[in-house]
Amino acid sequence: MTEVFITDDHPIVLDGLRNLLETSEDILPAGIFQNGTDTLKALKEREPDVLLLDINLPDINGIELSKQIHDTYPELKIIILSVHNEKAVIRSVLQNGVNGYVLKNSIGDDILEAVRKVMDGDLYMCRQTRQIYESEDSNGPDVIPKITRREREILQLVTEGYTSAQIADKLFISPYTVETHRKNLMEKFDVNNMTAIIRYATEFKLL
Amino acid sequence: MTEVFITDDHPIVLDGLRNLLETSEDILPAGIFQNGTDTLKALKEREPDVLLLDINLPDINGIELSKQIHDTYPELKIIILSVHNEKAVIRSVLQNGVNGYVLKNSIGDDILEAVRKVMDGDLYMCRQTRQIYESEDSNGPDVIPKITRREREILQLVTEGYTSAQIADKLFISPYTVETHRKNLMEKFDVNNMTAIIRYATEFKLL
DNA sequence: TAAAAAATACCTGAAACGAGGGATGGGAAT
DNA sequence: ATTCCCATCCCTCGTTTCAGGTATTTTTTA
Numbered sequence: 001m002t003e004v005f006i007t008d009d010h011p012i013v014l015d016g017l018r019n020l021l022e023t024s025e026d027i028l029p030a031g032i033f034q035n036g037t038d039t040l041k042a043l044k045e046r047e048p049d050v051l052l053l054d055i056n057l058p059d060i061n062g063i064e065l066s067k068q069i070h071d072t073y074p075e076l077k078i079i080i081l082s083v084h085n086e087k088a089v090i091r092s093v094l095q096n097g098v099n100g101y102v103l104k105n106s107i108g109d110d111i112l113e114a115v116r117k118v119m120d121g122d123l124y125m126c127r128q129t130r131q132i133y134e135s136e137d138s139n140g141p142d143v144i145p146k147i148t149r150r151e152r153e154i155l156q157l158v159t160e161g162y163t164s165a166q167i168a169d170k171l172f173i174s175p176y177t178v179e180t181h182r183k184n185l186m187e188k189f190d191v192n193n194m195t196a197i198i199r200y201a202t203e204f205k206l207l
Numbered sequence: 208m209t210e211v212f213i214t215d216d217h218p219i220v221l222d223g224l225r226n227l228l229e230t231s232e233d234i235l236p237a238g239i240f241q242n243g244t245d246t247l248k249a250l251k252e253r254e255p256d257v258l259l260l261d262i263n264l265p266d267i268n269g270i271e272l273s274k275q276i277h278d279t280y281p282e283l284k285i286i287i288l289s290v291h292n293e294k295a296v297i298r299s300v301l302q303n304g305v306n307g308y309v310l311k312n313s314i315g316d317d318i319l320e321a322v323r324k325v326m327d328g329d330l331y332m333c334r335q336t337r338q339i340y341e342s343e344d345s346n347g348p349d350v351i352p353k354i355t356r357r358e359r360e361i362l363q364l365v366t367e368g369y370t371s372a373q374i375a376d377k378l379f380i381s382p383y384t385v386e387t388h389r390k391n392l393m394e395k396f397d398v399n400n401m402t403a404i405i406r407y408a409t410e411f412k413l414l
Numbered sequence: 415t416a417a418a419a420a421a422t423a424c425c426t427g428a429a430a431c432g433a434g435g436g437a438t439g440g441g442a443a444t
Numbered sequence: 445a446t447t448c449c450c451a452t453c454c455c456t457c458g459t460t461t462c463a464g465g466t467a468t469t470t471t472t473t474a
Contacts, residue, residue, distance in 0.1 A: 010311045012318070016223030104217045148420060161403030163460065176423050196368030198402055202409035357451060370430060383453050
C-alpha cells in the first residue's frame with residue numbers, strides 16, 4: 001500500500017484528490033495539508049511514500065519547499081501538481097530532485113499513474129508537461145534565476161513603478177547601488193530591460 | 208431543487224465540486240464543463256438556476272464570459288469561484304452582474320451557502336472577498352481598465368522587452384504612434400511608467 | 415577562519431522613455 | 445448625419461534607464 005501526503009491550499013482540490021486516491025486499491029491518502037508549515041511538521045512525525053505537492057501555497061513557495069523536503073527526506077517521492085505550465089518552473093523543480101510533475105488540468109488517471117510510476121523509481125511527467133519540458137525554442141529563462149533578498153526587494157519596488165532615485169531614497173542607499181542591482185537582475189534573467197523581467201517575476205510569483 | 212452548472216478547467220476541482228453538491232439535498236449538479244465554449248453551448252439547450260464559474264479558462268476569459276452570459280440569461284445566477292483575490296478583478300465581475308464571488312481557498316460550506324444565498328436573491332461574497340472588496344486603501348486600479356486591441360498588442364510587446372522603436376518596426380507604424388499608445392495605457396492604468404502596468408496585466412491575465 | 419557571495423558605491427555617454435502638448439482620418443454606432 | 449472611439453502621426457524637452465566598466469566592505473557559508 002502506497003501512503004500519500006497531499007498538500008494544496010484549496011479544500012475542494014483536496015477533497016477531489018482524496019476521493020480519487022480512495023477509489024484505488026493500492027494508494028492511501030495518509031495526510032492532507034493546506035500549507036507548507038503543516039506539511040513539514042507532519043513529515044517529522046511520519047514519512048509517507050509519496051508527497052503530492054502544489055506550488056502555490058500561502059506560506060512557503062512550493063519550489064523552495066520541494067527542494068528543502070527532498071534534501072531532508074531523499075527517499076520520499078515528490079510529485080508536483082500545479083497550474084504552472086512555464087518551462088522555467090518545470091525545469092527548476094525537476095532540478096530540485098522532484099520525481100513527478102502533473103499539470104492541474106490533467107485527469108485523475110494521470111495522477112494515479114504518476115504515483116505508481118514514481119514508486120517504480122521512474123520520473124513521471126504528464127503529456128503536456130513533457131512537451132513543454134522538451135521544447136527547445138521559446139523565450140524566457142530556462143530555469144528560474146536565483147535572486148538575492150536585496151534584489152527581490154529592488155525588483156518589487158521597480159514593479160510598483162518606482163524610479164531608481166525613489167528606490168534609493170526608500171532604502172537609504174545610493175542610486176548607483178540601485179542601478180547595480182538592476183543590472184545584476186537583468187543579467188540573471190538574460191534580458192536587457194526591466195519590463196521583460198516583471199512579466200516573469202509576476203508569472204513565477206517571485207514577489 | 209436547485210440545478211447548478213459547473214465550469215472549471217481542472218477535472219479534480221470538478222470532481223470535488225460535484226461530490227460536494229451531491230452531499231446536499233437541495234442542490235443538483237446538472238452540468239459539468241471544462242471551458243467557456245461548452246458552457247455556452249449547453250446553456251442554449253438548457254438553463255440551470257446557478258452557474259459556478261471559474262475565471263481562468265482555456266478558451267474565454269471568465270470575466271468576459273460572465274458578462275456575456277449575464278447579458279443573455281439575466282435570470283441565471285452566476286457565482287465566480289476563483290483564485291483571483293485582487294480588488295480590481297472582484298469589482299470588475301461584480302459590475303458585470305455576477306451574483307456571488309467565492310475564493311478557491313474557501314471551504315465547501317461557503318460554496319453551498321453561496322448557492323443558497325444567490326437563490327434567495329442575495330449577493331454573496333465569502334469573508335475574504337468581502338474584505339478585499341471593501342478595502343478602500345490599496346494600490347492599483349479599482350477595476351480592470353478596458354484596453355483596445357491595438358493597446359493590448361503594444362502592451363504585449365512592451366512586456367516582451369521591445370523598445371518603442373522595435374515595436375514600431377514590427378507593426379509598421381511610426382514610433383510616435385507607439386508612444387501615444389503607451390501614454391494612453393499609462394493613463395488608463397493610472398500609473399506613470401510601463402513597469403507598473405505589466406504587473407497588473409500579468410496578474411489579471413490580460414495578455 | 416578562509417573563501418565565496420552579497421551589498422555597497424562610483425563614473426560616463428548613449429539610448430529610451432515620459433510629460434505635455436496638437437492634429438487628422440476612418441469606422442462604428444446612434 | 446453626426447458624434448464618438450480608435451488608430452495614426454508629429455514636436456520638444458527633461459528624466460530615466462541601460463551598457464560599459466571598477467572597486468570596497470559586509471555577510472554568509474563552507
